[in-house]
Amino acid sequence: xxxxxxxxxxxxxxxxxxxxxxxxxxxxxxxxxxxxxxxxxxxxxxxxxxxxxxxxxxxxxxxxxxxxxxxxxxxxxxxxxxxxxxxxxxxxxxxxxxxxxxxxxxxxxxxxxxxxxxxxxxxxxxxxxxxxxxxxxxxxxxxxxxxxxxxxxxxxxxxxxxxxxxxxxxxxxxxxxxxxxxxxxxxxxxxxxxxxxxxxxxxxxxxxxxxxxxxxxxxxxxxxxxxxxxxxxxxxxxxxxxxxxxxxxxxxxxxxxxxxxxxxxxxxxxxxxxx
Amino acid sequence: xxxxxxxxxxxxxxxxxxxxxxxxxxxxxxxxxxxxxxxxxxxxxxxxxxxxxxxxxxxxxxxxxxxxxxxxxxxxxxxxxxxxxxxxxxxxxxxxxxxxxxxxxxxxxxxxxxxxxxxxxxxxxxxxxxxxxxxxxxxxxxxxxxxxxxxxxxxxxxxxxxxxxxxxxxxxxxxxxxxxxxxxxxxxxxxxxxxxxxxxxxxxxxxxxxxxxxxxxxxxxxxxxxxxxxxxxxxxxxxxxxxxxxxxxxxxxxxxxxxxxxxxxxxxxxxxxxxxxxxxxxxxxxx
Numbered sequence: 001x002x003x004x005x006x007x008x009x010x011x012x013x014x015x016x017x018x019x020x021x022x023x024x025x026x027x028x029x030x031x032x033x034x035x036x037x038x039x040x041x042x043x044x045x046x047x048x049x050x051x052x053x054x055x056x057x058x059x060x061x062x063x064x065x066x067x068x069x070x071x072x073x074x075x076x077x078x079x080x081x082x083x084x085x086x087x088x089x090x091x092x093x094x095x096x097x098x099x100x101x102x103x104x105x106x107x108x109x110x111x112x113x114x115x116x117x118x119x120x121x122x123x124x125x126x127x128x129x130x131x132x133x134x135x136x137x138x139x140x141x142x143x144x145x146x147x148x149x150x151x152x153x154x155x156x157x158x159x160x161x162x163x164x165x166x167x168x169x170x171x172x173x174x175x176x177x178x179x180x181x182x183x184x185x186x187x188x189x190x191x192x193x194x195x196x197x198x199x200x201x202x203x204x205x206x207x208x209x210x211x212x213x214x215x216x217x218x219x220x221x222x223x224x225x226x227x228x229x230x231x232x233x234x235x236x237x238x239x240x241x242x243x244x245x246x247x248x249x250x251x252x253x254x255x256x257x258x259x260x261x262x263x264x265x266x267x268x269x270x271x272x273x274x275x
Numbered sequence: 276x277x278x279x280x281x282x283x284x285x286x287x288x289x290x291x292x293x294x295x296x297x298x299x300x301x302x303x304x305x306x307x308x309x310x311x312x313x314x315x316x317x318x319x320x321x322x323x324x325x326x327x328x329x330x331x332x333x334x335x336x337x338x339x340x341x342x343x344x345x346x347x348x349x350x351x352x353x354x355x356x357x358x359x360x361x362x363x364x365x366x367x368x369x370x371x372x373x374x375x376x377x378x379x380x381x382x383x384x385x386x387x388x389x390x391x392x393x394x395x396x397x398x399x400x401x402x403x404x405x406x407x408x409x410x411x412x413x414x415x416x417x418x419x420x421x422x423x424x425x426x427x428x429x430x431x432x433x434x435x436x437x438x439x440x441x442x443x444x445x446x447x448x449x450x451x452x453x454x455x456x457x458x459x460x461x462x463x464x465x466x467x468x469x470x471x472x473x474x475x476x477x478x479x480x481x482x483x484x485x486x487x488x489x490x491x492x493x494x495x496x497x498x499x500x501x502x503x504x505x506x507x508x509x510x511x512x513x514x515x516x517x518x519x520x521x522x523x524x525x526x527x528x529x530x531x532x533x534x535x536x537x538x539x540x541x542x543x544x545x546x547x548x549x550x551x552x553x554x555x556x557x558x559x560x561x562x
Binding site for chain 2: 097107110112
């Protein structure tokens with residue numbers, strides 16, 4: 001049960017492997033200028049995410065985990081360092097529709113049905129009209145919402161709405177899925193179920209997923225790579241490569257391995273706070 | 276049934292207060308007449324007389340109802356004495372003005388939301404326009420347009436539009452800005468253009484705000500039209516009825532025109548309300 005344990009050095013260790021990382025951050029800085037002086041939201045963030053990885057970002061609020069995700073999505077622009085997505089700048093990647101983004105709130109349009117909401121990105125991206133219904137059906141099936149296409153968002157529970165928003169992000173076949181605390185507002189029972197489903201979906205689609213959370217069990221259960229961050233300035237304090245198998249029933253959370261990884265995450269979080 | 280009782284109670288109180296006020300306000304004339312004739316006024320003659328005068332200071336409710344009945348149902352609608360005829364004259368100008376005001380208001384709101392310069396440059400003028408009393412500006416507009424050879428429906432519609440565009444601008448600016456940052460970010464992740472964001476997000480989001488504004492706007496348009504009919508020496512329209520009633524001391528005519536205007540305003544607001552419910556239901560936003 002060897003767990004790869006290495007103090008994160010900030011240097012790329014996978015450069016010998018020839019495959020290019022999907023997300024490559026080198027010395028990324030982001031400083032917001034506010035009336036109270038500069039705020040260092042991100043400082044010297046180095047991270048490589050490979051194709052098919054499931055990366056979780058965990059840390060207390062203000063550690064920059066969401067900000068970093070928004071940088072990848074080109075919703076924020078780093079003030080320093082180098083960040084590429086699929087080898088492109090984040091803005092070029094956004095324009096080439098490289099990623100689907102799932103926000104903390106489902107944010108479905110109340111005036112569109114569930115199918116209508118999933119059609120939204122397809123309409124904007126000019127997918128051929130005849131292909132659209134088939135795509136909608138496919139992703140509805142993926143998130144286990146078959147038969148709910150004609151319902152309006154208010155007719156669905158919070159968990160189902162969030163599943164619909166994941167379907168919307170999947171509809172246009174982006175290779176990367178960026179998820180910002182997508183289950184943060186849901187109760188634990190629903191969250192467990194959705195975590196399990198997300199893993200199945202990830203296995204079925206082979207997407208690269210970047211997932212922001214503040215739940216340690218969620219991060220450990222889902223990820224192949226856990227990035228521990230700490231605030232003031234927002235930075236990475238530890239990167240943990242998970243040794244859990246790809247097949248993960250919910251019971252795996254009681255295993256020794258799981259507890260060991262969770263322990264290390266907790267230590268990383270505590271260390272970040274103590275500094 | 277439980278809902279009807281309070282409504283009827285309030286109505287009964289209003290009618291009772293009205294009757295009491297009519298008796299009190301019209302009693303002077305009754306007493307003067309009696310003094311001239313040298314007769315005593317008993318309570319029963321006082322009540323009977325004050326509620327049946329030809330030119331009372333305050334007409335009794337049943338007099339107004341009788342006049343309304345007489346000038347709507349009993350007169351041909353082409354007659355100059357028909358309130359339906361005058362109501363239509365006012366309504367047509369109101370609807371035209373309301374249409375102009377609504378389209379203009381929406382256009383201004385779109386400009387204000389999408390253009391910083393317009394936001395800073397236009398909004399203060401829109402607000403300033405509403406601080407000028409309409410009674411002061413209406414005659415000037417009528418006179419200016421008359422000198423340009425424009426009279427009749429158009430000047431009235433312009434004043435109606437002048438009053439009704441403002442609530443539409445305010446409501447639509449708020450409505451078009453209703454989508455929160457997350458929804459705008461979502462459109463950005465799709466690399467959506469400004470036009471796509473407008474048609475697919477901003478405009479649908481603004482619909483509830485639009486209809487709220489339209490209800491205010493349509494009532495304002497009616498007020499604008501009636502005010503426009505006052506100084507123009509118009510002989511047609513509810514405003515003209517109000518004016519001629521006051522020239523000749525026909526208080527009953529004034530009050531019945533007033534009630535006709537109120538009923539028209541209520542009907543317009545109700546129609547907008549029905550339209551609102553239908554549109555929002557079709558959009559799936561009415562639950």
